[in-house]
Amino acid sequence: MQKSLHIDPGKCTGCVQCELACSFENEGVFNTAKSRIKVFTFHQEGRFVPYTCTQCDEAWCMQACPVDAIVINAKTGSKDIIEDRCVGCKVCTIACPFGTVNYNQDTGKVIKCDLCGGDPACASACPTAAITYIDADTTGLDRMRAWAAKTDNAAQASA
């Protein structure tokens, strides 16, 4: 079963535990500037939204890469950077419509979410379940359930 990161911004408090976990897992340091997941604050609206790579099936980044440095991880379905092949040309950062591939000036390579090989640190660290790692086919399940709960079938029951 393939799994996906599922993000529910309504539950996010903006604590950036996900960013800390991500940077520590991938860079060995607590550094939100090096996180593959980002929490955006919309101050006026009072909203917090975590955002990261959605692992597109036909990933633009992968197709744009001139040196085949982005490959599909057979186990998780994530699109992973092969650091040794990456030449830091940044074409993938332009190709990605969502901005979730970014250049790391310390290494001269690009970085993106690789689902931590199947156990994403951001989801484990999130204290409010705003980020979960769930069955890729049913990421809409909670929202369906919420709407289902609002459905009035009292009329049917009494008919």
Added chain:
Amino acid sequence: MAWTNKVLRVNLSEGTCNSEPLNTEWAQDYIGQRGLATRYMVEEVDATCDPLGPDNKLIFATGPLTGTMASTGGRYSVITKGPLTGAIACSNSGGFLGAELKSAGWDMVILEGKSDKPVYLYIENEEAQLLSADDLWGKSVWETDELLHKKHQDPQLRIAACGRSAETGCLYAGIVNDLHRAAGRSGVGTVMASKNLKALAVRGTRGVGNIKDPARFMETAREQKQVLADHPVTGEGLPTLGTQVLMNVINESGALPTRNMREVKFDGARKISGEQMLEVRKTDGRPNLTTNAACFGCTIACGRISTIDQGHFTVENKPQYWGNSGGLEYEAAWALGADTGVDDLDTLTYANFLCNEDGFDPISFGATVAAAMELFDIGAITTKETDGMEFNFGSAEALAWAAEKVATGEGFGADLALGSKRLCEKYGHPDLSMTVKGQEFPAYDPRGIQGMGLAYATSNRGACHLRGYTVSSEILGIPEKTDPLVTDGKAGLVKAFQDVTAAWDSTGLCLFTSFAWSLENVAPHMDSACEGDWDANRLMETGERIWNLERDFNMRAGLTAADDTLPKRMLEEAANTGPAEGKVSGLAEMLPEYYKERGWRQDGNLSDETRERLRLPG
């Protein structure tokens, strides 16, 4: 380890920024943040200096756990000699600035001297420079934040600034970071403005590494996050209602100071409570509270993000206040509300917005307005002094007007900006000021919560709830329940809370974790992250060392045992209702025992044995 071992020293008189190594021996004895910066103050600053003169210093200090994944590990403190009290001032703030500073590679920034022109400090990792703030002077914190983000074209810049209240000399001006988190108390913002320093703008991309045992630290952080999640206060009460969870609780216990502490119960408490913030407003169909919010790394998320009804009289035709911003915390809601007798939630939220917008402490401000209302009530001031405003208890108009005037220091606002002590002295009624060492009381009546009377009287930064929060034991039963109405055993209780807190405030963690954690939960974070062996006993002893160091600074500054007291009202006028009815504060019964427990002489000074036992500087 966990420290970056680097201090940024900024000489504002000479315009220089230099890096120097952290004194790591001191770090072992004073941890970081509150403790370590106080050690620097004691070494470098003449305690008798004018707080608003160039000889005072202003230190922004992080703790070893700041910027790490330890839950709530995003705190920083500002340490200086305070203008409101003439004592050591240490104000703690959350938000994101502290972690950004640490991530830029700095344990602390020491600001000394005075710039001859307005400047702000720009820090990008190891690069630091003073830049002209000519265009920022005279601007609010919110405008400054916007202008600096625009100027540097960097949305990720973290900014702390003082507002117009600080520039115009308000003695309880704070420093506001991330728009609505504040090092709020004791006038640290006033000191900042006195140095012609408008803001710190920080970008840190180096991150915090240097953890002694990363695997054990991560395991500790994970376990301790779970402890917070499982506790009813940190896992449910604070996220749902914020600190405002307390409004109805304290009111019911008959310890909610009301109308300048004439009374101990407020009939409008429910209307300004955390529960009320969730209720849908009839006027615009929205609740006051939009969402809760977290500071850096915090898994509690007690912060309030609120709106004001756009049709409310305070914000009519003022769209700049129509969006979300930092909402009411309990202490602010009490000071702006119960203490002034105002029970209109949106007016309190408006006053709170202005406190953030122009950087002044809502506790001291609200309590000063309350004192002004009592002066008005007894005829000591009239509309002649108040620019025509009727300063009646309960007047929402007067409260909103006062906030606007203190923000800019205009007219009667300049009187209110002095704080309650100087205001009441000026108009001939010093006894009506509800202050200790010149700083206004927070939201717990010492007649109904006896331990808090002793905690206020002995607090090193003047009346304060965050120096020894015995409310936790006396009302909430954490870690164990004590009777709020008795004085027995309170000397030891206050001392223990004060010492624990002094250590906590030096680590980079938020004190609110202490509802669920003890030092036994803090110690493994410290021990796995930091050089040296850290257990709860060592932290406790370190806390005691820090407390005594602060005390020593204050005694050198000229404070005496006579300053360890409460206003006459607390000592002579009994509570008029509720469980504490007929009671005054039993301070006189607790204080001598407290001195003994502390190992202080009768004149309030540290004994030689205490100094030696704690290895304090001579």
